[in-house]
Amino acid sequence: MRTSIIFLLTALLLSACGTQQLPPTRSAAYYFQEGERLFERELYEDAVASWERVRDSYYSPELNILAELKIAEAYYLAEMYVEAAATYESFLKNHPDSDHGQRVLYYLGMSYYKQVLPANRDQTATHNTIVTFRNLLKLYPETSQKVEVEDYIHFCRNRLAQHEVLVGRFYVRTDKADAAIMRLEAVLADYPDFTTREQLYYLLGEAYLQKEDKTKAVESFNNLYANYPDSKYIKKAKKSLSNYF
Template structure:
């Protein structure tokens, strides 16, 4: 009887040992995972500077990740507005323009009197500027870029971003003027002189600094001449028709 009990005890141990080993292994992995977890940073300045280091090294995905984590760890820090702006910058330099615009706009709403507001608006303009299409394509983004640069120039003329915003304004205006000119020239080549004239005459009104006056002036004169000739021919046709109706 005693031998049988010992045998049963040994069999029980054989079954228990794998179970105990599994439990110990699981506990070991859990404790390792717990120790492996990174504690949140306790120094906002150091965390911000680390994000800036990554941004300056052009590691934009990692800098974006660092600034997102900063926002989570230090939502009330004095560095948080700048971290929000640098997150937008990380996306901008990584050519994620649509996402960057959303974050710059969010910065404007959250911090309407922050000293970096001119920069945020300028950067929204740059996001649109970087997406401008050739003059034969839709120019919606060019118009949006022009709007943002104009806002900086008119509302923050003393800002350090105003001079470049003014330069970008002129580039946008020239691009839009070239777009209008290409449409006008197409109408001109198709003998639609009135439509062409309308486009050519609008360019100096809409974009006075585009510098296309010398190019447009002879075409405006040519359109007017062609229109006058068409009107004369039309009048002559009408007179002939009127004579036919009267008879001999």
């Protein structure tokens, strides 16, 4: 009886194995089209998964390039800007002479720009935005996005200047006049297009007063008054000067 049961189970297993259907192998073209359908439905991460199958299949160089571009675009639209930037960077490294270079540089710059933090935070993304967009203008000076890109660069340079002013303010508050002066004077030299110098002039004047350089202090406060006659810092500057004269 036991022998009969074992024989029956073995027969059933063999029968099952004989009729089991393996899943059909999908082509790279299938996964590419699947990614397109998911992308149109704004299922960006699912679309990325499909296009990664295309990329990893190495079906053809042309299809791989399209898949890489689609992956980066999906990350960007999903607001996954770190992943988008990494994918665009990888594309430029792997395809330095691609006809898609201008578009890739633009969206790489935008991926960094979307990561820019307030002036009191880390400014790595701000630096990366400037470097990328300057490279775009250098390689493609006739780009139709020139004015837009220049505006982004201007914004980011102002953000970097604001960051340096905040560092200078910290040094003034901690009585580190030399460090404050070095930072703040560098802003004047390195960022001539910096548009909000109100606090900078005031802090620079305070730093020079800490150094007992009254001439430089008065010069800084005069710049404050001349450029920002309604500034809230003027009253503070007058009070500081009255303590030294």
